[in-house]
Amino acid sequence: MSDGLVRILDGNTFVVSDARGDIEASPTDPTGLFSFDTRFLSRWVLTVNGERLNPLSVDDLQYFETRFFLVPGTGTVYVDAKLSVIRQRAVANGFHEELTLLNHLDEPVDLSVRVDAGCDFADLFEVKDALEKNGKHSARVEGGKLVLAYDRGTFGRSTAISASAPARIDNHGLTFKIRIGPHEEWSTRLDVVTERLGVGLAREATGDPKRARVRMRRNLERWIDEAPGLECDWDPLKATYRRSLVDLAALRFSPPISGGHSLPAAGLPWFMTMFGRDSILTSLQALPFTPELAATTLRALGDWQGVGLDDFRDEDPGRILHEMRYGELTAFEERPHSPYYGSADATPLYVVLLDEYERWTGNRALVRELEVEARAALNWIDEYADIQGTGYIWYKRRNEKTGLENQCWKDSWDSISFRDGRLPGFPRATCELQGYAYDAKLRGARLARLVWKDTALADRLEKEAADLKRRFNRDFWVEDEQYFALALDPDGNQVDALASNNGHLLWSGIVEKSKAKAVARHLLGPRLFSGWGVRTLAEGQGRYNPIGYHVGTVWPFDNSFIAWGLRRYGFKEDAAVIAAGILDAAHFFDGRLPEAFGGYERPQTMYPVQYPTACSPQAWSTGAPLLLLRTMLGLEPHGEHLVVDPALPIAIGHLELLDIPGRWGRIDAFGRGRVEVERR
């Protein structure tokens, strides 16, 4: 890790420590043991005879386990260490640590080994925003365990810490007085268990942690075995592909309601939870590789679909949730995430995913099962999202205190602006939302005709889609520059900045054929294309900043959908150029694309500059190479068949994707690089 922190995780339980394996969290610092958005351990410091240890190396064994090799002493004075310390840690209902000390001397040693433990039980939101606590902390020794607890009325969370070797336990940690014979070793297991999780739901029996580890290892092997195999002349792509599969496995998350099935959480460390937008887009990216993620996403989000009007949660009937949280601030309704619905794109994208899932898998049973949800989502577009009554999706938060201002994927405060940098008022209708609505209507029409046998609905949706396309191409088209405006302001004026959202419009199909070429020219032109990828906002716009979160950085996920859009309109070579840039960047990040990187011109920095506080791994960045493989190979379901129409950058050479799952069973796709990519 570039920040020196070591992370292991399982679902939404994760541990972040320093390279020694120690945790010394300050209120605002994201280290510790976290589960269900609460920190269950904020202090975990190992000393031997009162001395801190030094890291020799860290082995990341799997995403859920790691091993630290340590020696006593400070600074560089560990050359002739007489003692080695190994901490092997795995996440499972908290974490388990095998602590081993090896005596390298010819004589016995007497040692005092101490583990300090403590917890602030911070809500992840508090860690992010540095808030104060309202409840009471306590610590007690009970039944051979140190129990750390936090209580606020009926709200309670606790952590129990115990050891397999005899220990003296006090309210601040565990002490082992030990003697190790010459060339012998001593070890103990330390169990840190999240006792009261507070989700009100029984969790699976903990069982033996060793067996849990074996199960997790097998599960990961199976996950990788079941995904298509990739063979390629260009080794970095093989590495990126494997990294993506492993990270996607790590980011799988089983919400308490999913019956053990998993869907992609958004990203580590802040977003290990269910997100409407992120879970849907990642499932779309991964569809040709792991279609079961889409099925779980559709079911879980369908279960939580809005049914009424709740201003605090920005909930409407039919609306798909934005974000679910389980921590203290959500429990006390100081934050609206139980769940929060303030997303304007998740609902149309829900229908898009359902249709795309059927096109790949042929699973009509799920389309029938989710008919009520899909109809309610389609209804939301017209009945609840069109708050101006102008036939577009608009957003304006009703929770003005803790709701989200920008309810599109570019959700930071300054992401939606005019060319000259001014910010429009609310409500806002960003352009890509209209594209998603168009796509949702056409796909909904297909499902209505094919599965729900409702021709009237299909006809109506198709008519509405055609009308939306016509109006959109008139109202959003910036005539003097030949691209689509980023948004409409409340008075219906064009918010005329040039932004990457144009690529999503190609993906949705809302762009009239006669306008597509101009849009593609902008996407690959010098103002938007950095050489690595398409910038979120074009150079030269008022708010452009190459390291501004949504106003100039390059987002790998964004680019994967832009490449898909270019393919849709027949710009195969342009899609290959974007794939080449993003996959080159992935190589610089050892195959793990960050959330975003700087929008600097490629020759200026020679390597992609990571955005400072970007999440990593992040689900839709992890999914980006998968979607780029799909677009480069030109994979498209057609009836019961899979069409393969490759357009690969020359540098990739020969590419094979083997055993692609779908309604055809399993099928292989081959391609050879022929597209010249100029490295600017």
Added chain:
Amino acid sequence: MRSDLTAEFFDELGSRGHEPLLGKVTGSARFDVVAGERTERWLVTIDKGDVRVSRGNAPADSVLRANKASFDRIVAGQLNLMAAVLRGELAVEGDPRLLVRLQRLFPRPQGGRTHRQAAGTAGREE
């Protein structure tokens, strides 16, 4: 005498017959409402959306338990069901997915307003 919001809620629920929001749900949930020494119990049985409500202590797929005061706030739309669970005010045993389905039955804070009013914009009248 103050009206009994929780009892009214279950009476009304029992009179709905078919509840489309639960069209795919089959299962049973028992609500144990604790008022001092006394516990009142309602058994809600759902068969593909057909809802039946009865009183009494029968086994169920899912058991939800809370104080009367908390239940009264939940059925009045003043306390969100999921927040109550996270807070420990509502204890849940058994099938968690059923809980997610059942939360659809409870009223939201704003019952009567239209969405455009709720959105705080003038909007065109339909």
